[in-house]
Amino acid sequence: MSKILVVDDEPSICWGLSRLAEGLGHQVQAASSAEQGVSVAKEFRPDLIVLDVRLPGVDGLTAMKLFRGLNEQTPIIVITAFGDLKTAVTAVEQGAFEYILKPFDLHEIRTAIERALRRTPQSAVEAVHEAASEGLEGMLGRSPAMQAAFKRIALAAASDAAVMLKGESGVGKELAAHAIHRHSPRANGPFVAVNIAALAPDHAEAELFGYAAGTFPGAAHPRRGLLSQANGGTLFIDEVAEIPAPLQVKLLRALEQGEVLPVGSDQPVKIEFRVVSATHQDLHQLVNSGEFRHDLFYRLCTFEIPLPALRERTQDIPLLANYFASQFGDGRAVLATETVEELARRPWHGNVRELRKAIEHALVLARSGSVLPSHLPAPLPAFQLNGIKSSPEGRLNEAVTALAQTLLKNPELSGDVYDRFLQVVEKPLLATALSQAGNQCAPAARVLGLHRTTLKRKLDQHGIAENGAEH
The missing domain is CATH 3.40.50.2300 (Response regulator)
Structure with missing residues (x-):
């Protein structure tokens, strides 16, 4: 007892x-x-x-x-x-x-x-x-x-484990990384953030690992890479899924051996830092497909932290909206009840980042008065927001969903939505397949899995000639 x-x-x-x-x-x-x-x-x-x-x-x-x-x-x-x-x-x-x-x-x-x-x-x-x-x-x-x-x-802040932050664009992954660093034993060390997707492919290695003097034209002096700059602190790798395959190998070696080899140098540099990574992609799927090294994945992903999309926590929208209004306004602007209700109805594909920009926009128009729904910007369709879905399939899914919503809301298309939808999405597929097949119908039909006569009929329906021109 x-x-x-x-x-x-x-x-x-x-x-x-x-x-x-x-x-x-x-x-x-x-x-x-x-x-x-x-x-x-x-x-x-x-x-x-x-x-x-x-x-x-x-x-x-x-x-x-x-x-x-x-x-x-x-x-x-x-x-x-x-x-x-x-x-x-x-x-x-x-x-x-x-x-x-x-x-x-x-x-x-x-x-x-x-x-x-x-x-x-x-x-x-x-x-x-x-x-x-x-x-x-x-x-x-x-x-x-x-x-x-x-x-x-x-x-996570209380440990020194490698952390993987998962969530859509705009949910606050970098804010979470900062919070982990500031409340960790490494808080007095540097916090170095690197967005892999923003690095020029030709210079990514030099940016990460540094380079020796004279390595390439203009490199008059040696430069410490981002990994070396993070020594003693926290390295935050955003969009980690975008690391090119050759760099994945070098990054894994650096993390495992605790040292980096600058480009053009034969003298390794000792490093010691905590890694926090972030991605909006499914890394497990990328590992299974061979696009991301499994050994690097396990090195970076000791502890996962999923960050919810704003649509998964709509009850927080009034709190966030009022917080942003207080941050960006002069203290006199007030969100009208109907404005808060409108905010709660929106899909927020851009998550907290999109909400923040919407409130900033509304405050400019409201001019310290009551913030009304008319002051809010129009919601952005998901497919217009860069970074939410990086794969072609993801972007297509967003665009197709938006198209379907538009067609289904049009009362004039009642009973004809399915055919109209197919007309829109089928035409670019057939035209692209025909173009890649050298404007030859037979090979295009084989790739598509259609009979040649079926493809010819569909090309005629969409006004696509076999020479690639529309008629």
């Missing part, structure tokens, strides 16, 4: 946790404030403390230090209905065993209690937290999806 101290100012929480713990065969004491909890702990000597963050008087995070002063090894499970990334990080830094959001389910809290009581004093920190009424590094969210992301960010 173990002894558990519950510190919470909600009688119902104290009662429920006491009944649960007693049902597990443990002895329980409850306190309604941190001060009372510390007093009880001196005599009770608990094996586990379940501690609320918001308490009358001394708050829970401050109280953690007081409880640590009584017994450094006692695990503490932090529970809260409020919080932000800063709170999560603080809880981890102070050694919280677990961080659980109210309202919690009994299975979750029971599992946490059982794990905490089984742990050894040498157990690693396990904890942390959720969502926000105030942001840290611009990251905001009260939704369960963002709370889960905050928790994983805080856990």
Whole structure:
């Protein structure tokens, strides 16, 4: 039997946790404030403390230090209905065993209690937290999806593992990388960000690994590469899926051996940094297809953090919109109720980045008055947003979806939508196949899997001549 101290100012929480713990065969004491909890702990000597963050008087995070002063090894499970990334990080830094959001389910809290009581004093920190009424590094969210992301960010910050941030363009991957760095033991070191997709192919190796003087025209002096610049800190590799195959080999070698060889040099340079990577692509699929090295994948992806798309956390939109209005306005602009409702209805294919730009746009038109729906820019179709889907199939899917939505909304096309849709999407396929086959119908038909006469009929329907001209 173990002894558990519950510190919470909600009688119902104290009662429920006491009944649960007693049902597990443990002895329980409850306190309604941190001060009372510390007093009880001196005599009770608990094996586990379940501690609320918001308490009358001394708050829970401050109280953690007081409880640590009584017994450094006692695990503490932090529970809260409020919080932000800063709170999560603080809880981890102070050694919280677990961080659980109210309202919690009994299975979750029971599992946490059982794990905490089984742990050894040498157990690693396990904890942390959720969502926000105030942001840290611009990251905001009260939704369960963002709370889960905050928790994983805080856990990652407390370790030195390689982290992979996954999510669509505009969800805040670089903000998350900054947060991990700022709350890590490497916070005093450099944070170096590199967007692989933005590097010129001919200079990517030199940018990453550096080069020796005289390596190529104009290189009068040696230059440290981005990997060397990150020494002692954090290297953030954005769009990691875009690393060319030859560079994947060299990057893997650099990470495994802890050194880089500048272009044109025979003297390796020692490096030591933490790697945080980001991608909006499915790296597992790229590994399976052979486009991304599996050994590099495992080297970069020790700990994954998925960041949700804005459409997956619509309840955060009012919070984010008001935050951006306060950041970019003069403090007098107010979002009208109907504007917030309109924002919540939009698909936000560009995620938080698109929302931010929409609010900036609206504030210019509103001129410190009430921000109305008419002040918002038109939503961008997904296929117009660069970077959301990098593959041709992804971009095509977005464009086709937008076309389908347009056709289906047109009442004049009722009963004819399917044929009209096929006319639009079939024509470029046939024209491209014919062109690549040297404007010869027979080889084009073989590639398409159509009978030659069927292809000829379709070409005539679309007004495409076999010489490639339209008639």
